[in-house]
Structures are given as C-alpha cells and as structure tokens.
Amino acid sequence: MKFERRFNTDEHFRAIEDNGKRYLEGYAAKYNVRSKLIFENGKLFTEELQRGAFDNVLTDNELDVIFTFNHSKDKVMARTTSGTLKLNSDETGLKFRAELPNNVTYANDTYELVSRGDLNANSFAFFITKEGQLWTRDGDGNPVRTITQIKRLSDVSVVTNAAYPETEIAARALEEVETEEVETEVKDEVEDKSEEEEKKVATPEIKDEKEYLEMKIKISKLK
Numbered sequence: 001m002k003f004e005r006r007f008n009t010d011e012h013f014r015a016i017e018d019n020g021k022r023y024l025e026g027y028a029a030k031y032n033v034r035s036k037l038i039f040e041n042g043k044l045f046t047e048e049l050q051r052g053a054f055d056n057v058l059t060d061n062e063l064d065v066i067f068t069f070n071h072s073k074d075k076v077m078a079r080t081t082s083g084t085l086k087l088n089s090d091e092t093g094l095k096f097r098a099e100l101p102n103n104v105t106y107a108n109d110t111y112e113l114v115s116r117g118d119l120n121a122n123s124f125a126f127f128i129t130k131e132g133q134l135w136t137r138d139g140d141g142n143p144v145r146t147i148t149q150i151k152r153l154s155d156v157s158v159v160t161n162a163a164y165p166e167t168e169i170a171a172r173a174l175e176e177v178e179t180e181e182v183e184t185e186v187k188d189e190v191e192d193k194s195e196e197e198e199k200k201v202a203t204p205e206i207k208d209e210k211e212y213l214e215m216k217i218k219i220s221k222l223k
Helices: 105-116 167-202 209-222
Strands: 004-009 014-018 021-030 038-040 043-049 066-069 072-079 085-089 093-100 121-127 133-137 143-147 152-159
Touching: 014 105, 021 105, 021 121, 021 152, 072 093, 072 105, 085 152, 093 105, 093 152
Parallel strands: 043 143, 066 152
Antiparallel strands: 004 121, 014 021, 021 093, 038 043, 066 072, 085 093, 121 152, 133 143
C-alpha cells in the first residue's frame, strides 16, 4: 500500500499550554483548496479535498494515526490510540490537537519552534482507492483530482517546508511530457510510413492475371 503526502501552510497552527500540559493544534488539511501542481505516478495534476473526505476514516474502529515531525516514525509525539492525538473533521478541514510529552527532547524542540513561528506547516499521509477520487479538467483543460474519500490515514506531521517537493519536478516534467508526446507522434508517423514502404517492396504491383500466375509459379519453385 503506497501512501501519499500533502502539505499545508496553516495560519491556525499554534502551540498552547493548558493546565500544565502542552498542545499543538491546527489543520493538517483544508477542504476545497486547490493545490499547487503535483507530479505523481507519471501524472501532472492539481488536487483538492472535497468537504467530508475524512469523515469515514475517522470513524474507523482500527484508526491508528501518529503525530510526528517531518513524517519520521522515530519522532512520534502523540497518537490516536493513546488518546494524545485528537482528530476532527469540520467545515474547514482535518483539525488536530496533539498533547506533547514533557520529557522528550524533540517534542520540546518542536513546541518551542512552533511557538516562535519557525515551524508553521503541517502535512498528512494518506491512502485512497479509485472509488475515493474523481478526475475532471479545469477551464484550461488541465487534469484535476478531487479526493472524495480517504481510505487510510497514516500520520499527521509538523513539517519544516510546506512547499510541494514535486513542484519543481512537475514544471520540468510538463515540458518533458509535451516533448515526449511530440516525439511519439513523429515516431509513429515515421513508423507508419516505413510500414507502407515495406508493404510496397514486399508486395509488387501485379498488372494482370497472367503475371499473377507466373509469380505464383516462381514462388512455388523457390519453396
């Protein structure tokens, strides 16, 4: 099962302290917001989450989502199964509230960096089926994927950089895809012409029935 990751700069992201406990809360994803250009599995597209896309997965009895730093499983700071990570789908998107441990160095560092504003972005890792997505095209004819239902949710993460790492690659890939399409068209045209020429050579023009019979005799003798 291959999980995908999406990134979100979150103006609601904050570090708070309540009754001696420290929390990080914000949105890992937002509904109805068009993404930047994505290059994934050989496809170029933009994407948005339909409102309610997380509703079903959040009611799963086997839901086990970790809260991490930069998607590192070695830097877990909270978890749904322990009750330290709360997830909620509202009108805006997927909201989270993570209770951080007091005696874990990387959790302390993350809390301080969020407090200072050095970290201001979140991400989530997910899996969807074919039934959970809808492909259309925008006004310019570009592919758009609308995620209607998340099948699996792996983690929510504080990330250093909210920019899509595929963005620069996608810009280059778009040129490569367009070039490849042109090259393929030219190649197909050349191959078609070559096949036509081969047919002309392999099948000489026969003018009448007598010539046809003579040709058959010659072929039979060669066999």
